[in-house]
Amino acid sequence: MKKENLPQDESALKNFTREVCYVKNEEDKYQQSLSTGWKVKSEALAEAWVEINRRIEEAAKAVENGEKSPVLFFMELRLMDFPTLSGYTGFWTFFIKRHIKPKVFKRLSERKLGIYASVFKISVDELISFDGKNIDKYTKE
Amino acid sequence: MEKILTSTQKNKIEHIQTAHCENGVVTALLRHHGLDFINEPLAFGIGAGMFYVHLPFLKVNNAPAIAFRIMPGFIFRDTCKALGVKVKRKKFRSPEAARAYLDQKIEEGEPVGCQVGVFNLPYFPKEYRFHFNAHNIIIHGFENGRYIVSDPVMEEMTSLSPEELEDVRFAKGPLAPKGQIYYPTNVKEISKEQLKKAVKKGIKKSAWWMTQVPIEQLGARGFNYTAKKIRKWRSQLGERKAGLYLGQIVRMQEEIGTGGGGFRFIYAAFLEQAAEILENDKLMPYSEEITRSGDLLRANAVRMAAIIKGRKTDQKDFEEVADAMSEISALELKVFKKLRKLPL
Numbered sequence: 197m198k199k200e201n202l203p204q205d206e207s208a209l210k211n212f213t214r215e216v217c218y219v220k221n222e223e224d225k226y227q228q229s230l231s232t233g234w235k236v237k238s239e240a241l242a243e244a245w246v247e248i249n250r251r252i253e254e255a256a257k258a259v260e261n262g263e264k265s266p267v268l269f270f271m272e273l274r275l276m277d278f279p280t281l282s283g284y285t286g287f288w289t290f291f292i293k294r295h296i297k298p299k300v301f302k303r304l305s306e307r308k309l310g311i312y313a314s315v316f317k318i319s320v321d322e323l324i325s326f327d328g329k330n331i332d333k334y335t336k337e
Numbered sequence: 338m339e340k341i342l343t344s345t346q347k348n349k350i351e352h353i354q355t356a357h358c359e360n361g362v363v364t365a366l367l368r369h370h371g372l373d374f375i376n377e378p379l380a381f382g383i384g385a386g387m388f389y390v391h392l393p394f395l396k397v398n399n400a401p402a403i404a405f406r407i408m409p410g411f412i413f414r415d416t417c418k419a420l421g422v423k424v425k426r427k428k429f430r431s432p433e434a435a436r437a438y439l440d441q442k443i444e445e446g447e448p449v450g451c452q453v454g455v456f457n458l459p460y461f462p463k464e465y466r467f468h469f470n471a472h473n474i475i476i477h478g479f480e481n482g483r484y485i486v487s488d489p490v491m492e493e494m495t496s497l498s499p500e501e502l503e504d505v506r507f508a509k510g511p512l513a514p515k516g517q518i519y520y521p522t523n524v525k526e527i528s529k530e531q532l533k534k535a536v537k538k539g540i541k542k543s544a545w546w547m548t549q550v551p552i553e554q555l556g557a558r559g560f561n562y563t564a565k566k567i568r569k570w571r572s573q574l575g576e577r578k579a580g581l582y583l584g585q586i587v588r589m590q591e592e593i594g595t596g597g598g599g600f601r602f603i604y605a606a607f608l609e610q611a612a613e614i615l616e617n618d619k620l621m622p623y624s625e626e627i628t629r630s631g632d633l634l635r636a637n638a639v640r641m642a643a644i645i646k647g648r649k650t651d652q653k654d655f656e657e658v659a660d661a662m663s664e665i666s667a668l669e670l671k672v673f674k675k676l677r678k679l680p681l
Contacts, residue, residue: 197597197632208464213492215593216356218378218602220628226378226606228356230492236642240587241464243645244398247581251399275456276510277399280468283509 207233260328265301270316284315352487352494356596358473359412361489362450370524382607383419383535384412385542389559400585405599409471419535423523428515432503435516448477452517454508460495470512490593536611537681544677560666564659571655583641598631626672637661
């Protein structure tokens with residue numbers, strides 16, 4: 197890539213930093229150069245976030261319909277997958293998948309609920325009373 | 338526990354911004370220890386960072402794991418090894434012990450590398466904060482109740498409160514950092530001959546990784562594997578999911594830390610320097626070829642973005658992306674095979 201072709205598009209990096217790229221200068225030698233961003237990758241990143249929000253909404257719906265427990269919603273909200281949530285809670289993925297069933301969730305001990313709540317950075321009350329409605333207060337944080 | 342640290346003159350080293358965090362930490366720490374010839378492309382090349390891998394069964398953010406570089410930690414390890422530098426590494430169970438050890442190192446005037454998770458890093462834009470646990474930063478001191486942090490991908494030096502630092506050092510999930518700290522020890526002066534040897538070793542190692550692993554998902558062949566997959570994605574997964582998978586490729590290829598073109602430009606810059614260090618002009622055409630590979634990757638990112646955003650979503654558009662991937666595969670396979678045989 198030539199130095200003059202290095203994109204300087206507006207991106208989420210604005211007001212945070214610029215990133216280093218390697219480009220060829222006038223003497224056809226490599227040098228470091230700073231970029232504010234590139235539209236192409238901003239689009240890829242934006243689309244990743246569309247997908248994240250879609251998953252969060254889908255999870256909220258499932259909780260509202262009584263198909264899934266709040267654990268799934270907060271897991272999606274915190275951008276976690278099973279291995280990550282398993283790492284934070286210390287529960288095996290097999291059990292987390294069970295805890296996502298509303299029936300099993302209702303019977304969870306205080307201790308386990310407490311672990312989930314602290315990992316999700318919410319209170320136990322908030323966790324058990326989540327009904328899948330009014331998710332704006334979480335997604336617009 | 339709450340002891341007050343003061344940052345001494347010695348551990349106030351300069352902040353070096355690089356494209357990639359691991360390159361940056363190696364570069365800054367080795368320079369601190371007097372190896373002032375080292376820079377990012379050199380660290381990346383000697384550490385044999387160049388790679389490609391596509392792991393279809395391992396999912397990252399619900400899309401296949403794809404990387405344009407060698408495994409986290411290898412660059413640091415191999416750069417130091419090739420230069421005869423020993424590395425001290427330590428992981429911790431308890432955050433208290435992790436902090437005490439860090440404080441002790443800082444007081445001794447030793448800047449240290451820390452493995453951290455990105456999700457809770459407050460100075461990153463929210464859009465970039467995923468559960469990625471193999472980020473690297475340097476801690477150099479403690480001032481006004483905060484740790485002084487040199488994050489290689491940031492333009493400026495920054496800082497973290499003790500609680501924030503503990504959070505990121507003890508992030509959980511895949512590749513959990515477990516408070517890992519590392520720093521070079523026993524750094525001696527490097528002679529011209531030693532440097533030459535290290536550069537040669539790095540080139541040969543990358544050439545081996547890129548061409549000799551008999552697994553189709555790894556090395557230069559990996560691009561071709563991805564190409565084969567891409568041709569099927571649209572019919573197998575549907576347009577939305579196929580688009581997301583392509584998005585994952587674009588992000589791994591171009592997101593912060595790659596220097597553009599999936600590390601290919603950094604590597605081309607390395608080969609350019611290697612030609613100078615080894616006084617061997619024969620390496621220059623290889624640098625050109627790798628630049629070309631990077632350019633092809635960037636052009637392909639543009640194609641993929643068009644699909645991701647739904648501007649073009651026909652099977653023929655997927656085929657075009659796949660064709661470019663196959664071309665890159667053939668190009669890199671040819672280049673690294675020749676590089677492997679090249680007398681240095």
